[in-house]
Amino acid sequence: MYRNLNIFRSYSTSWESVIGVEIHAQIKTTTKLFSNAPNSFASLPNTLVSLMDCSYPGSLPSLNTRCVSLAIKTGIALNCKVNKKSYFERKHYFFPDLPSGYQITQQSIPLLINGHLTITMPDYEKTIRIQQIKLEQDSGKTLSDIDRDLSMIDLNRAGTGLMEIVTEPDLSSSNEVAIFIKNVIGILQTVGSCDCNMDQGSLRCDVNVSVKRKGGKDGTRCEIKNLNSIKFITKAIEFEVQRQIKIIEENEIVTQETRFYDASKDITYFLRSKENFVDYKYFFEPDLLPLEISENEINSLKNRLPELPQLKRERFILQYKLNNFEANLLVEDNFYSNFFEQCLGLKRCPTKIANWIINILFRLLPNRRECTLTPFQFCFLFDLYENKKITIDQVKFVIKLIIEGNKEPIEDIVENFNSQSNYQNLNFFCEEVISNYPEQVAKFKSGNINIINFLVGKAVKK
Amino acid sequence: MLSRFGLIAFASSLDTPGIFTRSVTDTTLVYDSMVGRDFNDSTSIDANENCSNSFDHLELFKSKYKKGSGLKGVKIGIPIEFNVEELSNTMRELWQYGIDLLEQEGAEIVSVSLPHTKYSLATYYIIAPAEASSNLNRYDGIKYGHKVQTKKVLTLNEFYQQSRSEGFGTEVQRRILMGNFCLSRDSFDNYYGKAQKMRMLIKQDYQRIFDSGISFILTPTTPTPPFLISKQSSNPTEEYLNDVYTVPISLAGLPAISLPIKRSFENFEGQSGLPLSLQLISRWRQENNLLNVAWCLEQNANMQQLKLEEIEF
Numbered sequence: 206m207y208r209n210l211n212i213f214r215s216y217s218t219s220w221e222s223v224i225g226v227e228i229h230a231q232i233k234t235t236t237k238l239f240s241n242a243p244n245s246f247a248s249l250p251n252t253l254v255s256l257m258d259c260s261y262p263g264s265l266p267s268l269n270t271r272c273v274s275l276a277i278k279t280g281i282a283l284n285c286k287v288n289k290k291s292y293f294e295r296k297h298y299f300f301p302d303l304p305s306g307y308q309i310t311q312q313s314i315p316l317l318i319n320g321h322l323t324i325t326m327p328d329y330e331k332t333i334r335i336q337q338i339k340l341e342q343d344s345g346k347t348l349s350d351i352d353r354d355l356s357m358i359d360l361n362r363a364g365t366g367l368m369e370i371v372t373e374p375d376l377s378s379s380n381e382v383a384i385f386i387k388n389v390i391g392i393l394q395t396v397g398s399c400d401c402n403m404d405q406g407s408l409r410c411d412v413n414v415s416v417k418r419k420g421g422k423d424g425t426r427c428e429i430k431n432l433n434s435i436k437f438i439t440k441a442i443e444f445e446v447q448r449q450i451k452i453i454e455e456n457e458i459v460t461q462e463t464r465f466y467d468a469s470k471d472i473t474y475f476l477r478s479k480e481n482f483v484d485y486k487y488f489f490e491p492d493l494l495p496l497e498i499s500e501n502e503i504n505s506l507k508n509r510l511p512e513l514p515q516l517k518r519e520r521f522i523l524q525y526k527l528n529n530f531e532a533n534l535l536v537e538d539n540f541y542s543n544f545f546e547q548c549l550g551l552k553r554c555p556t557k558i559a560n561w562i563i564n565i566l567f568r569l570l571p572n573r574r575e576c577t578l579t580p581f582q583f584c585f586l587f588d589l590y591e592n593k594k595i596t597i598d599q600v601k602f603v604i605k606l607i608i609e610g611n612k613e614p615i616e617d618i619v620e621n622f623n624s625q626s627n628y629q630n631l632n633f634f635c636e637e638v639i640s641n642y643p644e645q646v647a648k649f650k651s652g653n654i655n656i657i658n659f660l661v662g663k664a665v666k667k
Numbered sequence: 668m669l670s671r672f673g674l675i676a677f678a679s680s681l682d683t684p685g686i687f688t689r690s691v692t693d694t695t696l697v698y699d700s701m702v703g704r705d706f707n708d709s710t711s712i713d714a715n716e717n718c719s720n721s722f723d724h725l726e727l728f729k730s731k732y733k734k735g736s737g738l739k740g741v742k743i744g745i746p747i748e749f750n751v752e753e754l755s756n757t758m759r760e761l762w763q764y765g766i767d768l769l770e771q772e773g774a775e776i777v778s779v780s781l782p783h784t785k786y787s788l789a790t791y792y793i794i795a796p797a798e799a800s801s802n803l804n805r806y807d808g809i810k811y812g813h814k815v816q817t818k819k820v821l822t823l824n825e826f827y828q829q830s831r832s833e834g835f836g837t838e839v840q841r842r843i844l845m846g847n848f849c850l851s852r853d854s855f856d857n858y859y860g861k862a863q864k865m866r867m868l869i870k871q872d873y874q875r876i877f878d879s880g881i882s883f884i885l886t887p888t889t890p891t892p893p894f895l896i897s898k899q900s901s902n903p904t905e906e907y908l909n910d911v912y913t914v915p916i917s918l919a920g921l922p923a924i925s926l927p928i929k930r931s932f933e934n935f936e937g938q939s940g941l942p943l944s945l946q947l948i949s950r951w952r953q954e955n956n957l958l959n960v961a962w963c964l965e966q967n968a969n970m971q972q973l974k975l976e977e978i979e980f
Contacts, residue, residue, distance in 0.1 A: 263676070265676075
C-alpha cells in the first residue's frame with residue numbers, strides 16, 4: 206500500500222500540465238457587431254436577423270462602435286496594450302450557420318495584445334499572460350436534436366459581437382484554470398462588457414491541454430470544446446491530463462486533435478483531427494476601414510473604468526476587515542459586492558453582514574445568479590436579529606419565503622410570523638415536545654444541560 | 668464617393684456603381700443624386716464642393732464657355748505606356764484626334780509616364796477574382812438562390828458542390844478558382860500579397876503625375892473598336908486584354924468617364940459606323956472639373972446620337 210502511494214506521488218509530481226484557455230465572450234450591446242439587428246437571447250428563431258446577418262446580396266457591414274469601447278475597456282482592465290490601428294479580416298469556411306461563407310474576425314493585427322492577469326491561489330500568486338483579445342462575429346446556431354432528419358439553423362446569434370480572449374499556455378492545473386476564469390468573469394461583469402452566463406452561452410471556453418515531464422520537452426496539445434460550466438472545465442481538464450499521461454506512459458504518441466467533453470460520462474472524446482490543415486484564406490476585409498483609436502479615446506475609456514475586482518477585494522480586506530475567503534466570494538459577482546456595500550449603509554458591522562450573506566443567503570439560494578431578496582429586506586431582518594426580536598431560524602424561514610416568491614412587504618411577513626408564534630402556541634409546542642421525548646427530558650433533569658438544544662430544535666421545527 | 672450598398676458584391680475594393688447616360692449633362696444629374704456618404708457602406712466618403720452639385724458647376728462652365736478657349740491653362744497628360752502593340756491603328760488615330768480637339772480648346776498636352784502600367788492587368792486579375800471568390804461564398808443554396816434538386820441523400824459538402832456547380836456559369840467558376848488559388852496560404856504572399864503592393868505602386872504613379880501639375884489624363888477606352896457578339900474570342904485571356912486601359916484606373920480608384928468621340932468609318936469586320944470612345948481621368952475628388960472637360964470634349968467631338976435601329980448584330 207505504501208509502495209503504491211509512493212508510485213502515485215512520483216507519477217503526479219514528475220508530470221506538468223500545460224494549459225491555455227480561449228474565452229469567447231458575447232459583447233453586451235443592444236445590437237450586433239456589424240448590423241443593427243437586436244442582440245438578445247430568448248427570441249423565436251430567426252426573428253433577430255437583418256439583411257447583413259443572413260448575408261443578403263448587397264448587404265455591407267457597419268461597425269458598432271460601442272462593441273469596440275467595451276472591448277477596449279475589457280482589455281485595459283486586463284492590462285493589455287491597445288493597437289491604435291487594427292484590422293478586420295475574413296476567415297473563410299463553409300457551414301450552414303455561417304451565412305456569408307466567411308467570418309469577419311481579426312487575425313494578424315488584433316485590437317488588444319500582451320495583457321496579463323494575476324490570480325491568487327491558496328498558497329501562491331501567479332501571473333497569466335494574455336496573448337490577445339480580438340473582435341469577431343458569432344455564428345448562428347445549428348440544432349440537430351429537434352428533428353432526426355433535419356438540421357435546424359437559427360441565425361439569431363449570427364453576427365453578435367464576440368471578444369475572443371486568448372491566453373498563453375501559462376496555466377498548470379484545473380484549479381488555476383477555474384480561478385482564472387472566475388477572475389475574468391468578475392472583470393467582464395464589472396466592466397459591463399459581458400453577461401458571463403455560461404448556461405445561455407454568452408460566455409464559452411475552450412481549453413488547450415498538453416502534458417510534459419518536468420524538465421522535458423513540450424507535449425502535443427489537444428483542444429477541448431463543449432465546456433459550458435466551470436465545473437465541467439475542471440473535470441474535463443483532469444480527465445484529459447490523465448488520458449495523455451497514460452498514453453505517453455504506454456509509449457504511445459498523443460495526436461493533435463479536437464475533443465468534445467461528455468459530461469454524462471465525464472470523458473473527452475475524439476471529434477476531429479487537427480492534422481488535416483484547414484486553409485481559411487485570411488485577407489483584410491475590404492468592406493471595412495482599419496480600426497483606428499486615438500490616444501484620447503483610450504484615456505477617456507480608461508478613466509471611465511469602474512473599480513476592478515482586484516482592487517475591490519483589497520479594499521474590502523483593508524476597509525472592512527474581511528478575510529481573503531470572504532472578500533473573494535463577495536467580489537466574484539458584482540451583484541453581491543454591491544449588495545454587501547448597500548447593506549452596510551447605517552453603520553452595520555461589515556464582518557457580520559459578510560457572514561450573513563455567505564453563510565445564510567448563499568446557502569438558501571438555489572441559484573446564486575437569481576436573487577430576489579433586496580438589501581432592504583436583508584437589513585430589516587438583520588436589524589431585528591441584532592435587536593434580539595427574531596431568531597436566526599426565523600430569519601432563514603422568512604428569507605426562504607421571499608426567495609420562493611412571496612411578494613408581501615417584509616414587515617407584514619414578519620408580523621404574521623410573530624403572531625403565529627405567540628405565547629400560547631409556544632407553550633403548547635414545548636409541552637408536546639416534553640411529552641414526546643421523556644428520555645431526553647430525564648437526561649436534562651439529571652444534569653445534561655446541552656440536551657436542551659435538542660428539545661428546543663424539536664420545538665422550533667414545529 | 669458612391670455607395671456600394673445594394674450592389675451584388677463582386678470585388679469589394681474595386682466595385683463602383685457605374686453611370687450610363689446619353690450625354691455628359693445627364694451624367695451630372697444622375698451623379699448628383701447618388702454622391703455622398705452612406706452609413707450603410709463603411710467605405711463611402713463625404714463629397715466636398717469639388718465633387719458634388721456637378722450639374723450646377725457644369726451650367727456655370729457652360730455659361731462662361733467660349734469655343735477655342737474652354738480649356739485654357741489646363742494640362743492634359745498622355746501616358747506613353749498606354750501606347751502598346753495591341754492598340755489598333757483605328758484607336759491610335761482616335762487618340763490623336765482627341766488630343767487635337769483638346770488642344771484646339773487651349774489645353775496644354777504633356778507626355779507623361781506611368782511606369783507600372785504593364786503590371787496592371789496581372790494585378791487586377793489577381794485582386795478581383797480573389798475578392799470575388801470570397802464574396803461569392805455566400806451563394807451556397809442554403810438560404811437563397813439555386814439549390815440542387817435531387818432525391819438522393821447528399822453529404823453537406825456534396826450539397827454545396829452540386830448547388831454551386833449548377834448555379835454558377837463558366838466564367839464565374841473560372842474566377843472563383845483563380846481567386847481561391849491566389850488566397851491560399853502557400854500562394855498568398857506571391858500573388859495576393861504582391862498584387863496589393865503593386866496596386867499601391869500603380870496608385871503612386873498617378874499621384875505623382877497629378878502632383879506635377881497635370882489635371883487630367885486622356886486615353887482610349889479600349890485597345891480595339893467594339894467587337895461583334897458573333898466574333899467574340901473564345902480565349903478568356905484575350906478577352907481580359909480588352910480591359911487594359913480601364914483596369915489601372917480601377918485599381919488606383921480614380922474618377923473616370925468614357926465617351927464616344929466618333930464613329931469608325933473604316934470597314935471593320937464588314938461593319939462600319941461603330942462608336943469609338945476615349946477615356947478622361949482626373950485626380951481624386953475632382954469629378955466636377957472632370958465632367959466639365961468631358962462636356963467640352965463632347966461639344967467638339969463628331970459624334971451623332973446613336974440610333975439603335977441602324978446597327979445589325
